[in-house]
Amino acid sequence: xxxxxxxxxxxxxxxxxxxxxxxxxxxxxxxxxxxxxxxxxxxxxxxxxxxxxxxxxxxxxxxxxxxxxxxxxxxxxxxxxxxxxxxxxxxxxxxxxxxxxxxxxxxxxxxxxxxxxxxxxxxxxxxxxxxxxxxxxxxxxxxxxxxxxxxxxxxxxxxxxxxxxxxxxxxxxxxxxxxxxxxxxxxxxxxxxxxxxxxxxxxxxxxxx
Amino acid sequence: xxxxxxxxxxxxxxxxxxxxxxxxxxxxxxxxxxxxxxxxxxxxxxxxxxxxxxxxxxxxxxxxxxxxxxxxxxxxxxxxxxxxxxxxxxxxxxxxxxxxxxxxxxxxxxxxxxxxxxxxxxxxxxxxxxxxxxxxxxxxxxxxxxxxxxxxxxxxxxxxxxxxxxxxxxxxxxxxxxxxxxxxxxxxxxxxxxxxxxxxxxxxxxxxxxxxxxxxxx
Numbered sequence: 001x002x003x004x005x006x007x008x009x010x011x012x013x014x015x016x017x018x019x020x021x022x023x024x025x026x027x028x029x030x031x032x033x034x035x036x037x038x039x040x041x042x043x044x045x046x047x048x049x050x051x052x053x054x055x056x057x058x059x060x061x062x063x064x065x066x067x068x069x070x071x072x073x074x075x076x077x078x079x080x081x082x083x084x085x086x087x088x089x090x091x092x093x094x095x096x097x098x099x100x101x102x103x104x105x106x107x108x109x110x111x112x113x114x115x116x117x118x119x120x121x122x123x124x125x126x127x128x129x130x131x132x133x134x135x136x137x138x139x140x141x142x143x144x145x146x147x148x149x150x151x152x153x154x155x156x157x158x159x160x161x162x163x164x165x166x167x168x169x170x171x172x173x174x175x176x177x178x179x180x181x182x183x184x185x186x187x188x189x190x191x192x193x194x195x196x197x198x199x200x201x202x203x204x205x206x207x208x209x
Numbered sequence: 210x211x212x213x214x215x216x217x218x219x220x221x222x223x224x225x226x227x228x229x230x231x232x233x234x235x236x237x238x239x240x241x242x243x244x245x246x247x248x249x250x251x252x253x254x255x256x257x258x259x260x261x262x263x264x265x266x267x268x269x270x271x272x273x274x275x276x277x278x279x280x281x282x283x284x285x286x287x288x289x290x291x292x293x294x295x296x297x298x299x300x301x302x303x304x305x306x307x308x309x310x311x312x313x314x315x316x317x318x319x320x321x322x323x324x325x326x327x328x329x330x331x332x333x334x335x336x337x338x339x340x341x342x343x344x345x346x347x348x349x350x351x352x353x354x355x356x357x358x359x360x361x362x363x364x365x366x367x368x369x370x371x372x373x374x375x376x377x378x379x380x381x382x383x384x385x386x387x388x389x390x391x392x393x394x395x396x397x398x399x400x401x402x403x404x405x406x407x408x409x410x411x412x413x414x415x416x417x418x419x420x421x422x423x424x425x426x427x
Binding site for chain 2 (some may be wrong): 079084091
């Protein structure tokens with residue numbers, strides 16, 4: 001059964017269509033890797049899937065509250081400790097256990113440290129640990145491995161594999177090789193939108209489109 | 210939702226959270242005004258209701274842009290929008306946390322500031338009541354303004370310009386309650402209007418705020 005299916009989707013950034021005609025489906029245990037040069041619309045596509053912006057055309061079919069989104073920014077508060085940050089997100093998603101997620105991302109030793117004092121890679125690991133506490137089935141990840149070292153990329157890849165083995169799915173925009181030979185690829189550069197087509201009605205109505 | 214509320218309160222009370230900023234501003238205003246106006250008790254008592262309410266309003270305005278801007282910068286707002294709690298709830302909780310950290314301290318400290326401005330003792334309960342009923346409207350309307358300007362860099366100026374006209378009814382009725390309280394002339398009437406403004410913003414702001422947040426997050 002497919003967890004997320006997308007039909008003939010077109011997405012826009014800043015009122016201009018980025019990619020169009022995107023069609024794919026991911027089922028349990030599947031990962032889809034989005035490729036394409038900078039600015040082609042990978043982030044815009046992921047934000048649309050996460051429900052942060054409406055699609056210009058096409059349909060997205062998924063169960064309600066199925067998608068966990070992780071962006072470039074990790075949503076961390078520097079004044080709170082690692083454990084407090086993670087516990088907050090766990091409670092927002094209606095859960096309370098964070099120990100497993102901390103150890104999966106090798107953060108147990110840093111649990112009491114304020115997030116402001118973490119390195120960029122450690123912050124990223126905390127951002128990824130947040131995904132584990134959401135308990136959602138489909139991960140929409142925007143360049144999850146930025147500023148991670150090789151060992152942490154391996155850590156992330158094994159968490160991802162565990163997530164897929166438990167019946168989850170993932171859509172990942174990335175430029176590096178995650179070591180997931182079974183993952184499918186979708187190259188967005190072939191789906192670049194034709195120039196000249198407006199995405200939404202211009203002017204006042206834009207806000208309500 | 211409780212988690213979000215607890216987090217916002219905790220962030221506000223930690224270093225750099227801005228707790229007490231409004232209170233400090235209020236204190237500065239109320240100590241400077243007597244120096245500027247002169248020490249005549251009668252003059253001070255005359256302008257005290259207006260000064261106290263303008264002070265509360267500006268103190269509230271001072272921290273408004275933090276309501277959503279900080280969460281937008283670090284990406285939390287995107288993540289909250291995709292979380293299972295409704296965005297309307299996020300707006301209410303954020304406004305409530307703002308009120309607890311800026312409005313409530315003002316309410317508690319208001320009698321002391323009233324004393325600095327020679328406010329007659331008979332008006333003190335009315336000052337506290339008016340602030341208690343009126344300041345939630347300031348936080349709620351401010352949350353709407355903050356939601357409207359969340360994506361803008363240095364949106365503070367625009368935010369102030371947008372929110373100030375919305376604050377005027379609260380200011381009018383709030384100061385009127387204290388003024389009538391001083392001469393014991395039916396302060397309940399403006400107090401009822403003040404309550405109506407707060408209830409109206411309670412009913413409208415969550416939906417309006419969530420709608421503009423959705424547009425801004427696109």
